[in-house]
Amino acid sequence: MRARVALAAALLPALLLAGCASAPYEETALPSPSVPAEVETPTGPSPGPSPAAGCEDPLASYAPLDPLPSPDSLPAGSTMAQIRDRGRLVVGVSADSLLLGARDPVSGRIEGFDIDLARMVAEALLGDPDAVELRVITAAERIPLLQDGSVDLVARNMTITCERWEEIAFSAEYYxxxxxxxxxxxxxxxxxxxxxxxRVCAPTGSTSLATLQRDHPDVEAVGAATHTDCLVRFQQGTVDAITGDDTVLAGMAAQDPYAVVVGEAFTDEPYGLGVNADDVDLVRFVNAVLADAVADGRWRASYDRWLADSLGAAPTPPVPDYGRG
Known part of the structure; x- marks a missing residue:
């Protein structure tokens, strides 16, 4: 235990740095007055979310724009034109999910697979991958900040579900x-x-915590604001395990030599980029960007850079479903 606590202490400066390091492009950490920094979830069974009425296929998104317009030919009055006129794309991201979205302690730059996708969209919209404002948000803030327009997109390992389609829109599945x-x-x-x-920890507002509560009533579910909060608790011995997507847990195991990811995946977690439900034109634009990234090899190059060492060779990219009317 002493070695584990020492490791936690060694990691804390890096975690603190993640909250204050500068970066070569604009980033904003949003305050969370309505979201508690730490939530203890009661033990025992939870009914979980009820199926969304009329959602036969949560993976069905909107058909991509064809052809993809350049930054100089965005449709007048479109969501994309408004973003171009603002001069930057605002994206809600994680800064503590190693490999997906995490701040490099040396450069101060938030990097990862999800961040690469956000930058691809910014380049398509504005002609510059650096024309992006990364706002560091928690899992629980993803939907509220899309709904109130604080962010244009969420690129934060967000699982596509019928329940979430009732509140926001999604791109086609990208992982x-x-x-x-x-x-x-x-x-x-x-x-x-x-x-x-x-005691098993997962972030509040995540499908991981909902699955834990619904399907595993024999464990003590512990909610926390972020995956980093779960990792610090794990290292301090106040929780016994962490559950989450294999992508996120792979990043945690890379940070902690006293941790290991075990077992087979027991859920499917299809990731999509979150968008305000009213911005269907932006969803169609994003879907065109994702399709181009798969076709020209940028999707695979990003996977190989961030995920291949931990998760193995790149899988076949998900086949997009454009069946939403």
């Missing part, structure tokens, strides 16, 4: 993840089924 569990190195646990009575 398929799955929920696993992270435990101490040397643990006998091979899955959540082996953790009865254990």
């Amino acid at each position: 398929r993840s799955g929920q696993k569990v992270l435990v101490p190195l040397g643990s006998d646990a091979a899955s959540l089924d082996d953790l009865a009575g254990a």
Whole structure:
């Protein structure tokens, strides 16, 4: 335990740096007065979200614009033209999900697979991948900040669900993840089924926490504001395990030599870029950008840079579903 606490102490300066380092392009951390920094979730079964009426296929998004307009030929009055006139794309991101969206402690730059996608959209809209304002948000803030217009997009390992389609819109699926569990190195646990009575952490507002509450009432579900909060608790010994997408847990294991990801994925977590429900034109624009990134190899190059070492060779990119009317 002493070694684990020492490691936690060693990591804390980097975590603090993540909140204050400068970067070569604009970033904004939003205050969260309505979202508690730490939420303890009661144990016991939870009914979970009810199926959304009329949502037969949550992966169905809107057909991409064809052809994709250049920054100089965006339709007048469109959401894209408004963003161009503003001069920057505002994207809600994570700064503590290593490999997906995390601040490099040396350069101060937020980087990762999700960040690459945000920059691709900015380049298509404004002709410059750096014309992006990255706003660091929690999982619980993703939908409210899209709904009130504080951000144009959310690129934060966000699972597409029918329930979320009732509140926001999504791009086509850009990556398929799955929920696993992270435990101490040397643990006998091979899955959540082996953790009865254990304290298991996941971010508040995530599908990981909802699944934990709904399907695993024999564990003590512990909600926290971010994955980093879960990791610090894990290192301090106040929780016994962390559950989340394999992409996120791979980044945690890379930071903590006393942690290991175990078991097979027990959910499907299709990721999409979140958009305000009224901005269908922007969804169609984003879908065209994603399709181009797959076709010209940028999607695979980004995967190879960020995820291949932890998750293996790049899978076949998800086949987009454009069946939403």
